[in-house]
Amino acid sequence: MITMSAPDVSADDMALVEQVLRSSSLSGGPMVQAFEREWCANLGGAHAVAVSSGTAGLHLALIAAGVHTGDVVVTTPFSFVASANAALYQHAVPVFVDIDPVTMNIDPAAVDEAVRAIARGGVEARRWLPRTTPPDFVRAGSPGHVRAIVPVHVFGQPAAMRPLLETAREHDVAVIEDACEAIGSTHEGVRTGTFGHAAVFGFYPNKQMTTGEGGLVVTRDAGWARLLRSLRNQGRDDDATWLRHVRLGYNYRLDEMSAALGLGQLRRIDDLLAARARVARSYLDRLTGVEGLTLPCIVPATTQMSWFVFVIRLAPDIDRDAVMATLHAAGIPSRPYFSPIHLQPFYREAFGYTEGDFPHTEAAGRSALALPFHPRLTDDDLDVVTRHLTVAIASCRRPRGAAAAR
Ligand SMILES: Cc1ncc(COP(=O)(O)O)c(C=O)c1O
Numbered sequence: 001m002i003t004m005s006a007p008d009v010s011a012d013d014m015a016l017v018e019q020v021l022r023s024s025s026l027s028g029g030p031m032v033q034a035f036e037r038e039w040c041a042n043l044g045g046a047h048a049v050a051v052s053s054g055t056a057g058l059h060l061a062l063i064a065a066g067v068h069t070g071d072v073v074v075t076t077p078f079s080f081v082a083s084a085n086a087a088l089y090q091h092a093v094p095v096f097v098d099i100d101p102v103t104m105n106i107d108p109a110a111v112d113e114a115v116r117a118i119a120r121g122g123v124e125a126r127r128w129l130p131r132t133t134p135p136d137f138v139r140a141g142s143p144g145h146v147r148a149i150v151p152v153h154v155f156g157q158p159a160a161m162r163p164l165l166e167t168a169r170e171h172d173v174a175v176i177e178d179a180c181e182a183i184g185s186t187h188e189g190v191r192t193g194t195f196g197h198a199a200v201f202g203f204y205p206n207k208q209m210t211t212g213e214g215g216l217v218v219t220r221d222a223g224w225a226r227l228l229r230s231l232r233n234q235g236r237d238d239d240a241t242w243l244r245h246v247r248l249g250y251n252y253r254l255d256e257m258s259a260a261l262g263l264g265q266l267r268r269i270d271d272l273l274a275a276r277a278r279v280a281r282s283y284l285d286r287l288t289g290v291e292g293l294t295l296p297c298i299v300p301a302t303t304q305m306s307w308f309v310f311v312i313r314l315a316p317d318i319d320r321d322a323v324m325a326t327l328h329a330a331g332i333p334s335r336p337y338f339s340p341i342h343l344q345p346f347y348r349e350a351f352g353y354t355e356g357d358f359p360h361t362e363a364a365g366r367s368a369l370a371l372p373f374h375p376r377l378t379d380d381d382l383d384v385v386t387r388h389l390t391v392a393i394a395s396c397r398r399p400r401g402a403a404a405a406r
Contacts, residue, residue, distance in 0.1 A: 002381050004333045005206035006374040008272060013264030020256045031259035036216070038266055043184065044191045045199070045218030047225030050259060051232050054180040054202025054215035056252035058086035060231045061198040061217050062148055064224045065174035067092045070139030071147040072129075074114055075178075076106040077342040077353075078361040079152040083178045084341045086150070091137050093144055093351075095128050096342050098358040102297050104154050104368075107360075108163035115146050115171050131352030148174045153182035153192050154338075156208075156308040157298060161187055161195040176200065180215070183208045184273045185306035192306075193218050198228075203258075206374075208306055209265035209272055211258040275375035276307040282379065283310050283371065286386040292318050292393040294367075310373040311337055313364070319396045320369055326392035332385055337370040 020031055036048040051057045067073060073087035077096040084094040095118065097110045117124040129144070149168055151159035159177075168175045179193045180202030186192065193199035198219040203211040217228055230236060235249025254262075265272065280296075287295055294313040298305050314320050320336060327334050340361045342353035355362065371385055 002332055002372050002377070002385065003374070004335060004370070004372050006376050007205045007210045008265075008275070008375050009210075009261070010264065010268065012267075013261055016260040016264045017257050020260045023256075025256055027253060027255050029256045031256045031263060032254055035254075035259040035263045035266065038263060039216060039218070042266060042269065043218075044194045046220045047218065047222065049217045049219075049225060049228040049232065050254040050262070051215045051217060051228075051252045052254055053213050053252075054178075054200055054204070055082040055086065056232070056250070057200035057202070057215040057217045058082060058150070058176065058178060059089045060228050060250070060252060061176045061200055061219075062086050062090055062092070062150075063231060064198060064219075064227050065148045065176060067147045068139070070137060070144055072118055072144040073148045073150055074111055074146055074173075075150040076152050076154070076361070077340045077358050078104055078106075078154060078338055078364055079178065079341060080180070080338060081341050081344060082180075083150055083152050084347075087148075088137075092147065093130060093133055093137050094341075095130070095146075096353075096358060096361075097128075098360045099154075099364065100160075101360045101363065103157055103160075103299055104364050105157065105159040106151050106164075108160045108167070111149060111164060112167045115149070115167050115173065118144065118146050119171060131354075132350070134350050137350075146171060146173050148176050150176050150178055151196075152178040152180075153185065155296070155311055156182045156185055156306040157296075157302050158182060158185050158187035158192045160301065161190075161192075165195060174198075181207070181308040182306050184269060184304065185302065186304035188301050189303050194220075197221065198224060203262060203265075206309075208276060208308060209262065209269055211254065211262035211265070214254050214258045214262060216254075272375065273306055276373070277305070279373060279375060279377050279382070280305075280307040280310055282382050283373075283386075286382060287312065287389075290386075290390050290393065292397070293389075307373070309337065309370045311368050311370045313367040314369055314393065316367065317398050317400075318393055319398050320367065322396035323369065323389070323392045326396060327385075327388055330384075330388045332388055333372060335370040336365070337368055338365060340365040 069091040175196035177199035203214040
């Protein structure tokens with residue numbers, strides 16, 4: 001059976017998890033510490049703080065950045081909903097900025113424009129702010145300050161970090177990298193996750209490596225790391241005295257079984273990434289020249305790609321839903337990925353976003369199609385997907401003049 005994704009769990013990974021299960025320490029033990037230590041050694045970052053999910057990591061990183069009610073967090077609408085939801089947990093206003101249509105990552109020139117305009121306030125700021133803001137997202141007597149920029153390394157390709165960091169420096173704004181999809185990629189030779197004030201990785205089972213549910217925040221700032229450790233652990237202080245809470249905290253801890261699985265996966269991360277790259281290359285070889293689709297574009301600044309998903313874009317005259325239905329009938333799953341955040345019902349209702357607000361994001365949202373992608377796909381599987389996809393594309397062209405469904 002061809003599946004969209006599949007974790008690669010080895011016998012060694014299972015042995016590490018079993019080791020935990022045979023111990024007396026299922027939470028707050030040595031595996032989390034080892035996972036954090038080896039993460040810093042392998043992937044960079046002075047401090048690593050393991051948490052219960054990528055979403056939890058984003059929430060805590062925004063708290064560390066000082067994001068509060070009424071602040072503005074600038075981010076991309078072309079992402080998984082969690083990267084914007086993290087701002088909402090703090091009652092901050094997500095201000096979306098459209099993407100570069102080639103990389104599908106946030107457009108740094110537009111970010112610069114947005115941050116400048118919001119700093120100036122007035123009519124210029126209104127162009128960027130949402131049409132409506134619920135009352136509990138407004139701080140009385142205080143205009144919204146941009147407190148953080150959250151670039152997302154979409155599908156594993158790093159965002160253009162240098163101009164974003166310049167904008168952030170100029171305006172004294174924190175940069176929190178959403179690196180949930182980009183474990184191990186490099187931008188201009190530098191590891192993603194080491195650019196911002198903090199970066200967040202995610203280990204959901206469809207990711208390049210998994211802990212089941214889980215995530216991790218990296219930062220160079222020792223003060224942030226201390227705060228993050230307290231926040232994930234119910235606001236306990238450094239000494240972790242069990243019933244002493246010095247701030248509002250959360251239970252965002254990663255358990256020992258998950259950390260053990262993560263440790264096993266991390267020790268094989270180069271192999272896991274190489275296996276995905278092999279599958280991506282095989283797709284590229286097979287699909288190059290197929291009419292009606294655009295293949296992923298890896299830009300020169302991406303000195304090392306980390307393949308999270310394999311997403312093609314269909315030409316506007318091809319009916320994506322019909323292509324998906326044809327693939328489904330042949331037993332091949334596929335997903336429209338991403339569905340823009342600003343058009344999610346909740347965002348439309350709360351902030352007044354509507355179609356036409358972010359044209360590049362919406363075009364990507366209409367045309368993007370994720371194909372089955374994981375290291376266990378065989379050449380035969382890829383042949384089957386390619387054959388059915390090619391036929392589906394050829395047979396699902398809309399009649400001339402028919403508009404793409406919105
Ligand atoms: C870009 C992005 N941000 C955030 C998340 C949230 O991570 P999690 O599912 O671990 O909460 C994900 C993944 O699912 C993601 O792809």
